């Protein structure tokens with residue numbers, strides 16, 4: 001079933017106008033080769049948009065020329081807000097930082113490498129006007145990506161849908177437009193191990209897709225090597241559901257059952273006098289199986305306990321080291337409040353620089 005056909009959300013569909021302000025959030029990590037293309041394409045697009053727009057750039061601890069290029073862009077264009085994170089926090093955290101700071105009524109999250117064409121935003125806005133709260137880009141083809149990357153991406157979405165989120169749309173990345181109502185819900189979820197796609201699917205609201213062909217990167221190379229992809233897949237699996245925990249239980253149960261059968265077999269044979277060779281090898285096999293099952297289960301438990309430990313520390317999700325932000329004072333208030341929430345403190349008292357503003 002397509003998400004837009006879900007009966008639970010159909011009644012929420014209300015046609016509306018364009019958003020007053022559209023925020024385009026882009027995490028950037030070592031993209032010096034892509035940035036000139038991005039700046040040109042995006043500036044062109046923003047000038048054509050039927051509504052006002054701001055561009056929220058999050059520099060995720062880049063170590064190349066991106067830092068200066070982003071700063072120049074933000075200095076030159078008042079619509080651009082730049083936040084420099086204190087180190088590389090990873091794509092999901094950088095995206096979270098940008099989403100927290102976005103002040104638009106609708107927010108688009110996209111990559112810096114132009115793999116997802118920004119012009120699709122125009123189609124997304126039309127769906128927004130129809131009343132959808134989440135409009136994700138669905139990739140119909142993936143140009144310029146290796147067979148392995150395509151296969152692993154295909155497998156990733158199918159496995160996650162089967163095991164964890166039946167609602168997670170397939171072949172959909174983080175490129176999407178989200179309404180303010182949905183974004184506020186996502187921003188209120190301060191979990192340490194984040195899988196934004198899953199979180200947005202979890203929140204609900206009417207969701208729909210616009211299709212587009214995924215291009216090759218304009219320049220540079222992917223900062224998502226196999227290691228990071230596997231890590232994201234694991235986070236997607238264990239941050240969202242106890243299914244892996246249950247799997248390990250089922251696995252342990254099956255293996256223990258095999259051990260029982262083997263033991264029954266040995267007893268019956270010895271009673272009936274069929275016992276010929278001392279069953280040393282079967283003993284070892286069974287011991288190994290049971291030992292393996294126990295270790296797997298403890299390992300999975302450990303993963304969850306590790307995550308509880310991480311979450312228990314209640315650290316902020318990311319740290320902003322500097323910014324170039326000419327947002328209005330009212331927006332600064334919102335940003336200050338979000339900073340409080342991101343460090344999980346209640347905004348009982350506003351910081352001096354904000355509370356003493358006229």
Ligand code: UDP
Pocket residue numbers: 026027028029030031060088089090091094110111112113115221222223224
């Ligand atoms: N990115 C980031 N932090 C990281 C890795 C990537 O902010 O640690 C950004 C990167 O600059 C790009 C986006 O996340 O804008 C997607 O990364 P990439 O294109 O390398 O991933 P792929 O498209 O290959 O999955």
Ligand code: MG
Pocket residue numbers: 111113115217222
């Ligand atoms: Mg990319």
